[in-house]
Amino acid sequence: MSELKPIETERLILRPYEDSDAARVLDIQGRLEVIRWLGNPPYIPMETLDEALAMIGRWRARHDVDSQQRAYAIEVKDASQVAGTALVMRLDRLEGGFVGEYEVGWHLHPGSFGHGFATEAVSALLDVAFAEGLDQIYAGMFPDNEPSAAVARRLGLREIGVQEDPWYGGDGRLFHTTREEWTAR
Template structure:
């Protein structure tokens, strides 16, 4: 377990049939993948295994400090989606990277509207500022992704405007600092 909230257990994704099935179920939906820059939704369970292998390599590379993690609902044991905390990719705009840390979330449509993204992201921010002592955390979303922007606002993050710094696309950028977190709680 990475951390726990009132309703969620946040843990690494595991190479098990249940987790592989849920990865496929989450990322086979266009209404999920279109917001996260995937070229197309997953087409088969084998593609879910490829995703899982990539995530497990990321866990090892980052000594299990960061990741895309499963957010498991305590009451049902169902994985609602993924919450991530980790370094943003090297800038795609030609500028130099500064090791910026990102928080993000991807939920299965059956888990939308329950507050899981906000709850898991709050826990990830507490981890970032508490245990990891990072100076600031970013979140980015397509400008038309109103649901994710609403989560950023509920988290008390401050808008920084549009950017093309990461992921090779225009994104709405938000940031939060440890002082902002304390003020928004």
């Protein structure tokens, strides 16, 4: 079991989620405007602190079984507030299960949109994930999620395009990069 070490950037601290973040997780995951973009319907906003605690527990457990899986609270230094989440998680193919693929993901509290926090956080997260042995990564999103595609493009991920999403089903806009591409960019 490896400890998730904090990552510092110019404006942010990325750190593991604590149980004491549950109210903020609920405030983020309880918003349709956020969760609408995170997975397939039905879109059911989170309602209770217990659900938030369970989500934090799942993120922790995933890192415990596979240290490349990591979910960070993005804390804004000036505000001492969690702006959102940057994470790397295993991808299971609808047909074929886990074949060594991972995704990078991001979401912010709407009050933290428009400051570059997602791009800054995920850039630092990928630096660490690749330095710690990740070979390649995907990012996928609904084809009409323009703000998320803009994050991927700002990061310099290579756009594959819109195609059948092999992990979640339906159409997805997919991006990909390898450690070599990331370190050479």
